[in-house]
Amino acid sequence: MNTDMSIDSNLKEIVEELKRYLEFQESMGLKTVTAYNKETENGTQLITEKEVPRTEPMATKNNQTEEDIIIIEEPANLFDGSKTMTLEEIREEIGDCTRCKLHEGRTNLVFGDGNPKAKLVFVGEGPGRDEDMQGKPFVGRSGKLLTKIIEAMGLKREDVYICNVVKCRPPDNRTPEPNEMSTCEQFLFKQIRFIKPEVIVCLGATAAKSILRTKASLGSLRGKFHMYSGTKLMVTYHPAALLRNPHFKKPAWEDMQVVMKELGLPLPKN
Ligand code: SF4
Numbered sequence: 126m127n128t129d130m131s132i133d134s135n136l137k138e139i140v141e142e143l144k145r146y147l148e149f150q151e152s153m154g155l156k157t158v159t160a161y162n163k164e165t166e167n168g169t170q171l172i173t174e175k176e177v178p179r180t181e182p183m184a185t186k187n188n189q190t191e192e193d194i195i196i197i198e199e200p201a202n203l204f205d206g207s208k209t210m211t212l213e214e215i216r217e218e219i220g221d222c223t224r225c226k227l228h229e230g231r232t233n234l235v236f237g238d239g240n241p242k243a244k245l246v247f248v249g250e251g252p253g254r255d256e257d258m259q260g261k262p263f264v265g266r267s268g269k270l271l272t273k274i275i276e277a278m279g280l281k282r283e284d285v286y287i288c289n290v291v292k293c294r295p296p297d298n299r300t301p302e303p304n305e306m307s308t309c310e311q312f313l314f315k316q317i318r319f320i321k322p323e324v325i326v327c328l329g330a331t332a333a334k335s336i337l338r339t340k341a342s343l344g345s346l347r348g349k350f351h352m353y354s355g356t357k358l359m360v361t362y363h364p365a366a367l368l369r370n371p372h373f374k375k376p377a378w379e380d381m382q383v384v385m386k387e388l389g390l391p392l393p394k395n
């Protein structure tokens with residue numbers, strides 16, 4: 126019984142990892158996948174290629190394409206006539222949240238951490254296992270790499286603010302579902318409104334898609350500033366993607382240097 130459950134859990138992790146890998150490849154512009162799925166009569170494998178449908182960018186107010194800079198305002202219905210809440214008030218409003226099904230598997234709700242007056246805010250997609258256990262964002266392997274990136278920028282972790290789109294861990298570290306993100310993202314928007322950073326960095330396509338309301342690929346979004354409610358927003362790779370594929374460290378570091386320049390931080394000499 127336990128063995129069955131463990132196989133089931135391992136299988137889920139493999140499927141989730143494969144899904145993330147394919148999404149990542151798609152975000153890099155991959156249009157086709159090669160499937161080795163049939164054997165011919167002489168026993169050799171038949172190779173078929175399937176077209177992966179490209180998702181078109183969601184229509185924005187400016188009808189922009191993937192190549193464009195996205196300019197988006199904070200959701201008016203969330204703030205219309207309401208005052209800016211402090212981080213304490215936002216945390217109080219979340220309470221012991223059961224607004225979406227992610228509450229069922231959480232150990233700790235992961236609100237966010239760091240300097241409430243930060244000039245730089247990092248936004249990930251959701252807590253992982255270590256974060257769920259400790260109640261703090263980015264404390265596992267990805268978090269350690271993020272800390273290194275922050276330090277390489279000439280900052281300390283305490284100088285920045287770090288949070289996620291969803292505050293509770295999705296089971297098996299799966300990508301949060303659209304309804305989970307749309308339920309939880311109100312708290313992220315309130316956090317950003319209070320902190321008023323100079324720059325937001327979205328770590329990975331999921332956070333970017335949530336804030337910028339786009340389906341554009343990570344590859345087309347990164348490397349330039351978009352605007353969220355008057356704040357410059359950079360999209361770059363999630364540290365977990367950098368751990369999986371070190372080739373992406375260079376472009377991610379280039380993204381961070383654009384951010385450093387914007388913040389007036391000294392750039393490293395080549
Ligand atoms: S993920 Fe967000 S909306 Fe869902 S239960 Fe957790 S705090 Fe509530």
